[in-house]
Amino acid sequence: MGYSREMLDHKIIGIAYTGSGFNNCHRHFPEMLEAVKRGIIANGALPMEFPTISLGEVYLNPTSLKFRNLMALDTEVMIKAQPMDAVILMGGCDKTIPAQLMGAISANIPSIQLVGGPMMTSKFEGERLGACTDCRRFWTKFRAGAVSENQIHDVESRLATTSGTCPIMGTASTMACVAESLGLALPGSATIPAVNSDRLRAAELTGKTAVEIASNPILPKDLITMRSVENALRTILALGGSTNAIIHLTAIAGRAGINVSLYRFNELSDTTPVLVNLKPIGNHYMEDLYFAGGLGAVLRELKPLLHLDCPTVTGETLGERLDYKCDYVDRSVIASRNKPFDAKGGLISLFGNLAPKGAILKRSAATKELFETVGRAVVFESLEDLSNRIDHPDLDVFPEDFLILKNAGPASPSGMPEAGYLPIPKKMLAQGVEDMVRISDARMSGSAFGTVILHVTPESAVGGPLSLVANGDMIKLSVSEKKLDLLVSPEELEARREKLDLIPASVDPLRGYEKLYNEQILQADKGCDFEFLLPLK
Numbered sequence: 001m002g003y004s005r006e007m008l009d010h011k012i013i014g015i016a017y018t019g020s021g022f023n024n025c026h027r028h029f030p031e032m033l034e035a036v037k038r039g040i041i042a043n044g045a046l047p048m049e050f051p052t053i054s055l056g057e058v059y060l061n062p063t064s065l066k067f068r069n070l071m072a073l074d075t076e077v078m079i080k081a082q083p084m085d086a087v088i089l090m091g092g093c094d095k096t097i098p099a100q101l102m103g104a105i106s107a108n109i110p111s112i113q114l115v116g117g118p119m120m121t122s123k124f125e126g127e128r129l130g131a132c133t134d135c136r137r138f139w140t141k142f143r144a145g146a147v148s149e150n151q152i153h154d155v156e157s158r159l160a161t162t163s164g165t166c167p168i169m170g171t172a173s174t175m176a177c178v179a180e181s182l183g184l185a186l187p188g189s190a191t192i193p194a195v196n197s198d199r200l201r202a203a204e205l206t207g208k209t210a211v212e213i214a215s216n217p218i219l220p221k222d223l224i225t226m227r228s229v230e231n232a233l234r235t236i237l238a239l240g241g242s243t244n245a246i247i248h249l250t251a252i253a254g255r256a257g258i259n260v261s262l263y264r265f266n267e268l269s270d271t272t273p274v275l276v277n278l279k280p281i282g283n284h285y286m287e288d289l290y291f292a293g294g295l296g297a298v299l300r301e302l303k304p305l306l307h308l309d310c311p312t313v314t315g316e317t318l319g320e321r322l323d324y325k326c327d328y329v330d331r332s333v334i335a336s337r338n339k340p341f342d343a344k345g346g347l348i349s350l351f352g353n354l355a356p357k358g359a360i361l362k363r364s365a366a367t368k369e370l371f372e373t374v375g376r377a378v379v380f381e382s383l384e385d386l387s388n389r390i391d392h393p394d395l396d397v398f399p400e401d402f403l404i405l406k407n408a409g410p411a412s413p414s415g416m417p418e419a420g421y422l423p424i425p426k427k428m429l430a431q432g433v434e435d436m437v438r439i440s441d442a443r444m445s446g447s448a449f450g451t452v453i454l455h456v457t458p459e460s461a462v463g464g465p466l467s468l469v470a471n472g473d474m475i476k477l478s479v480s481e482k483k484l485d486l487l488v489s490p491e492e493l494e495a496r497r498e499k500l501d502l503i504p505a506s507v508d509p510l511r512g513y514e515k516l517y518n519e520q521i522l523q524a525d526k527g528c529d530f531e532f533l534l535p536l537k
């Protein structure tokens with residue numbers, strides 16, 4: 001490759017590069033890569049980028065989560081196999097950050113995350129638009145006949161108009177903030193918009209920092225501890241972050257041998273205020289968060305609740321990072337801890353005979369009037385069944401019913417898609433119903449909202465209690481008690497279990513990645529990682 005001997009004597013900084021024609025969120029990566037490289041070269045090391053799998057959320061079939069572990073394995077193996085003294089992880093779109101962190105923790109060489117940053121918003125008829133939170137809102141109006149075909153096409157073309165990740169507090173934004181709060185990314189880097197020149201400066205500085213950690217190694221496993229994971233959980237809660245982030249953080253922690261308990265998560269949730277007013281639960285967008293003070297301003301408010309002695313990739317502790325006075329914070333976007341947007345965290349776990357190992361509810365995005373309710377189950381056996389019947393005029397459904405979706409968990413043929421946000425049936429929309437309790441073993445997009453109970457574990461495809469729910473059963477939800485119970489006698493459930501016919505993962509023999517996935521996939525409470533990728537005991 002024409003490197004001089006002198007050049008090859010320098011430290012080598014690998015750059016796990018995820019630019020891809022199939023990843024619209026990463027289309028500014030070539031420019032960011034240049035900035036990273038100049039930061040490395042100017043500080044006396046040699047940059048070597050290498051491609052890994054890139055997961056562009058919108059193109060992957062059946063769902064991007066199915067490939068997160070594959071990307072994590074690729075990242076880990078390529079870090080280990082190639083000669084490098086440190087690695088920069090360039091990611092952004094939903095699954096890329098967790099995949100890179102999982103891989104880097106398992107490889108355990110000095111590593112630093114550089115995220116792509118959020119895209120900018122756009123406008124339609126004077127109204128601000130940003131990715132799928134607004135898409136969902138307009139799509140619901142379209143289905144109800146309140147928005148025309150031409151209008152919905154215009155909205156569609158204006159939802160994602162610059163490079164970068166979805167500009168709301170969805171999964172990508174939440175995971176960027178998780179990386180920063182874990183200490184694996186530079187302070188202040190999570191929220192900088194993708195197209196802002198500050199992002200290039202952060203990229204350059206990331207290159208410089210990678211050179212420093214190559215000489216004075218700080219390893220991912222030094223940074224990922226129970227205490228830093230709790231900091232990240234509190235961050236997710238204060239942000240009103242994505243439900244997906246719980247699965248990803250569980251998987252990231254799992255690579256360091258740390259178990260995330262959903263019971264502990266509930267304790268943290270009850271003592272962590274929601275401080276950020278961002279869509280989908282609030283009004284603003286990521287660029288507003290950046291200009292309001294960024295994640296640093298949020299973490300400074302959380303300081304009394306955080307483990308400030310956690311080390312970070314720059315060598316300082318989290319407390320030292322936060323130990324400076326910020327001149328300006330926009331309180332319409334980032335609340336003070338004394339006047340939070342909500343006194344309790346945005347997410348909780350529910351337990352009960354319907355979800356013995358837990359389910360997740362984003363209470364900050366849910367309808368409070370539905371928190372203490374008993375509803376009749378309207379059951380959809382699969383995604384196909386859902387799409388065939390949800391809008392059928394004969395569907396037996398009332399506003400106070402609970403919509404149930406089975407067979408959409410990690411071990412199901414669909415691989416846990418973001419289908420937990422079941423559409424409100426058309427006949428309910430026509431009556432003006434805006435929200436209903438929805439329960440499934442699927443996930444939900446970080447941009448979605450509603451009283452949506454997700455990640456029911458164990459899932460129905462492996463015979464979890466969800467598989468036993470029948471039309472007309474009564475289900476009790478209590479958010480105050482964090483309970484989710486199927487009000488059917490144990491004898492009746494046992495009788496149903498004897499007749500249970502599980503949907504097979506595939507009717508055809510499996511080979512390749514499908515086979516590996518089906519043999520190794522763990523449940524949501526284990527982060528949906530592969531069993532063989534967990535650390536050896």
Ligand code: FES
Nearest residue numbers: 025093165166172
């Ligand atoms: Fe990439 Fe939303 S599609 S972050």
